[in-house]
Amino acid sequence: MKIMIKYRLLIAMLAATGAVVISMFLIMQWSIGHGFLAYVNTMEKDRLERLAQVLERAYQANGNWEFARSDEAWFRLVAASRESSDLDRVERGERRMQPPPPFPNFSGHNRPPRFQYRFEGRVLLLDAQKAKLAGLPSVQEAVQLHKITISGRIVGYVGLRPRQHLTDTYQLLFVKQQKLTMGLVAVVMFLVSAAISLPLAHRLVLPIKRLAASMHRLASGEYETRVPVGPEDELGQLARDFNTLALSLENNERARRRWVADVSHELRTPLAILRGEIEAIQDGVRQAGPESMRSLHGEVMHLSRLVDDLYQISLYDIGALTYRKEKIELKEVLEDALSSLGQEFMQKGISLSIELPRADGCTVFADPDRLHQLFSNLLDNSLKYTDAGGQLSVRLHCGQNVAQVEFADSAPGVAPDQMERLFDRLYRVESSRNRAKGGAGLGLAICKNIVEAHEGTIAALPSPHGGVLIRVELPLTGSRT
Template structure:
């Protein structure tokens, strides 16, 4: 038989209910038995106290025990009064006929069945002040009696002896009542157990229902269908699991769509230079174009563009899977940025782009970074500015420190990027439709690589409009002192 979660949960609930019901039944029975025993003992003691008081009155009225000893009828009526109703008629006469002088209980008196209690009236004895038997059995050891003194004016004039009987704790009707209560407890316990079993199964199914939904949805997810969602609004662990599953399905679906888009974009990007190369070669083959230095240069430029695209794709894929090696060390961010911009000073001068710097020489921005990777990041950002900024424009690089983070801002002049397209600048193979397009020679992967490098340094890279009329790129990195333990 398959051990499903429903069956396990049902058995767990049923076993828990069985343990609780059994424990409650045992505790209630123990409590009732002990409480009932105390109740019977207290009631018997009240009867004995009443007999002692009555015997004291009789002794005072008769002036001794001789009159009572000579009247078995009075004694019989006295001890039988424990039943709250006097004995008379034929029953009284029958008992009197069986009694011998001073003997109690009568030798021929009926005895209760074995295991049943002996009535109190058959267990009492009367002794005088010297503990001589007035009513009782002379051969009976007095050690078996519990003596209750009978006093008259503070003087002990006799004793009421009560013979102990283990079965005598319960009178017959008391015993029947206790048995009835125990049976009632047992029936109630069985009924509660049946009710628990009836509730355990639907509760188990109710708790397992979201898990079954999750199982079905997971199988769909494994088969490539990312559309299933689980509806479970409870604010518990299963509800959190359902929400996490929905987030996972959404992320996988989005990644799958991005993967398809990524493959399509790569195919498109590779198709363009390959088409140009094919066209140039076929033109030479057909004699439409002569194979001269110009043709070779055109082919070379397309090969360079294709090589740059493949290299960028490889580098981006390596950064995605964490294969890029980062050797971090304390680094002056301002000095590294100044070195990068000085290396491209001639290129900026060739395009008549004025370069402004601010805060690079302070030495206050010390970060834990890989110098080679940051050099690559700066080179990509500056090449992006150099490639897209109109000749005669301006580029500004500024560095500030605030709230434990170094903030490096690179701004350039026109042309700018439409506000709606700013969030997509870091998407792979994305280029705007304006002046910053493929004609400028970019592959659309540089900013994506820069973002991966920034995130690998626990930093952030963001884009926005520049006051100079172009694009503003903001790099934030944590300072080394903030990371130190």
């Protein structure tokens, strides 16, 4: 059976409250019983002291304990200790004990069944040698003794066995009423807790329900879904994280759609040119000569480079792009890339200014083929997008922990707000980096992937020559994986 979280929370709160209420009820029940028993024993201890005073005065009046040996006289003395007025009457009486008035006979079978639990049934009198003079034989164990002194001399002891439990009808009735009251209080507390817990559980679960509904919409593809951020607690932090996730998914979905559209557009253009060229040859509009074959070959090569670049990007995305790293001299790799494209720079009239350290020392742990691809892409980028007659300066500087390589070309430049987007896939600055110059907007994206795989950084900055400066930083001590 499926139980909603609101009711689970309610059950948990009621269970905790019930445990607290039951524990409190049991403790209070125990406290009332034992506390009232302690109170009764304290009252009887006071009565025992009054009885000792009665016995002291009676002993002074009679000179010995013979007067207390009869049960009737003993119980009358015990009864005289019940109230302070009885004690006053004894103090105003004669020096000798007068014959007692008629008194019930508590000897033998005439004693009430619960007489042994009363004060009279738990008190006894002992002489100076602690020999029993009066009282029931069953009360001699575990008694509290009180001295009876005359002029500083101990003449006897009066003892009382404390109550172990309540037996008086009125006392039991009082304790029962108190326990019933505590039970009623416990029930009321539980009901009040239930009345408070239900709306509280609903209030606590409401943000979770909203978040669950928003998560369902997000899973259905509604990436613009957002949830209101509540207070600064765990649920508020969860709502903020949800909004961040939704924003990331929305941006990724937008980028994916733009990526699919851009790739489709990039592939459609060379295919359309190829189709037009071939149909023109088929219709006899153009002759299948060397010129038309060269045009077709150029479009096929452009399409092949685009597919290769897309393949490189896809390998990086799935983590399948392999790197065979080893210790290499960065200066040698950069010189190889410059030598392979130096002739093309000369043909376009772009002057090269190369600043390399004289001695080796820029040793990095990297894949030489990937770094060659990195430098070749950056040089080819400058070759395509630098006006004829311009210049390109290449500089390698080796610091203490980082090797820095800079490629600074001349006009045309790029607006500062577009610098960061140069490394986006299929992004081109249409005023200068257009398709007519052979770029698909993937070269710098591939360069960024290679640099990041070597734990480095790459950035685009304004060039002092009026173009774009690409700065690459690679750690001299990199990962060995």
